[in-house]
Amino acid sequence: MSSxxxxxxxxxxxxxxxxxxxxxxxxxxxxxxxxxxxxxxKSGKLGGGFGKLGGGVAILAGxxxxxxxxxxxxMVTFMGDSVQAASDLxxxxxxSSAIFGDSTGEIEAWGSTAYKNLGLSKNEAIGAAASFxxxxxxxxxxxxxxxxxxxxxxxxxxxFGAFNNLPTAEVADMISAxxxxxxxxxxxxxxxxxxxxxxxxxxxxxxxxxxxxxxxQEKAAATLAIVQKDGAKAAGAFAKESGExxxxxxxxxxxxEDVKAEVGAA
Numbered sequence: 001m002s003s004x005x006x007x008x009x010x011x012x013x014x015x016x017x018x019x020x021x022x023x024x025x026x027x028x029x030x031x032x033x034x035x036x037x038x039x040x041x042k043s044g045k046l047g048g049g050f051g052k053l054g055g056g057v058a059i060l061a062g063x064x065x066x067x068x069x070x071x072x073x074x075m076v077t078f079m080g081d082s083v084q085a086a087s088d089l090x091x092x093x094x095x096s097s098a099i100f101g102d103s104t105g106e107i108e109a110w111g112s113t114a115y116k117n118l119g120l121s122k123n124e125a126i127g128a129a130a131s132f133x134x135x136x137x138x139x140x141x142x143x144x145x146x147x148x149x150x151x152x153x154x155x156x157x158x159x160f161g162a163f164n165n166l167p168t169a170e171v172a173d174m175i176s177a178x179x180x181x182x183x184x185x186x187x188x189x190x191x192x193x194x195x196x197x198x199x200x201x202x203x204x205x206x207x208x209x210x211x212x213x214x215x216x217q218e219k220a221a222a223t224l225a226i227v228q229k230d231g232a233k234a235a236g237a238f239a240k241e242s243g244e245x246x247x248x249x250x251x252x253x254x255x256x257e258d259v260k261a262e263v264g265a266a
Contacts (some may be wrong), residue, residue, distance in 0.1 A: 079264075085257060086264030089123045096126050099133045103147040110151055118158040119238060119250030120168060121257035128154045128172050135179060139217040149224065155238075156227065160189055162241045163234035175227060179220050190230045198222050 097104045107129055114125030129150040136146035157172040164171075166189075174186040183193050199211040202222035208214060241247035 082260045082264035084264065085123070085260040086262075089261045089265075092123050092127045092130065096130045096133075099130050099137065100147055101143055103143065107147065107151070115254035115258055116242070116251055117238070118155065118168060119162075119242075119247065119254055120154075120158070121254045121261075123257065123261065124169070124254070125154060128157070128169070132172075132176065135176070136220070139179075139220050140215070141217060141220075153224070156231065156234075159234045159237040160231055161238070162247065163231075163237035164189055165246070178223050178227070181219070186227070190227055192230065193223070193226050197226065201226055 093104075093108065096107050100107050107126055108122075111122040111126040111129070114120045114122055118125055120128070132150040132153050133146050136149050137143065141149065153175055154168075154172065157175055158168045160166070160175075161168040161171045171189070174189065177183075178186045178193065181195065181198075183195065183198075186193055198219055199214060199222075202214045202218045203209070203211060205222055205225065206214065206218050208218075238247065242251060
């Protein structure tokens with residue numbers, strides 16, 4: 001019996017109560033299935049397989065088959081994982097609300113499409129944005145500016161990751177360290193970034209004459225400007241790679257995590 005058939009049997013064939021739960025959750029994630037359909041068609045190599053994945057249950061089966069997570073085990077294990085995923089997402093949304101305030105809805109909407117735009121689950125994307133947002137607010141950026149910068153940096157991390165074949169989370173950590181004045185790890189991707197260059201960029205951006213007058217906020221803005229400038233060749237890399245094997249696997253994995261959270265919430 002294939003992994004798809006096995007999962008379908010577990011989810012909708014052997015337990016009618018779960019079947020009823022899945023009906024509600026499946027409506028919420030139908031858009032994921034439609035988007036996966038389109039994602040698959042971008043790649044001649046993978047289009048046929050992905051084009052057959054329709055609803056939320058099919059996404060679950062496809063994710064299991066593609067990413068070899070068929071060892072999900074029993075229904076009890078799956079439901080436990082789903083409830084935990086929903087709980088984790090709720091905690092992340094609560095943190096996001098405390099950090100972004102009135103912009104929370106904007107962040108949540110952005111996070112809902114992160115699986116296809118970033119290869120990150122909603123929980124992962126909003127969690128990363130919240131961490132950057134907290135940092136930017138503490139550096140003195142206005143909330144609206146901190147919100148825009150946060151989502152931009154996460155997108156930048158996804159593009160850098162796709163361009164350099166690195167996990168988005170790893171690149172996000174590199175960029176975060178650079179905002180704290182630690183440039184060593186990011187120099188793997190942006191070789192010419194260092195303290196002296198950041199100060200020079202910040203002086204040019206602010207019009208100040210003495211580096212001692214620069215604030216941490218101004219240095220952070222200069223750091224982002226350098227990363228965006230030197231990383232211009234990586235811009236849009238994740239979208240370009242989304243139809244390839246690695247990009248499609250990242251999208252399916254993230255979509256699967258979102259589905260788990262939907263099922264857990266239901």
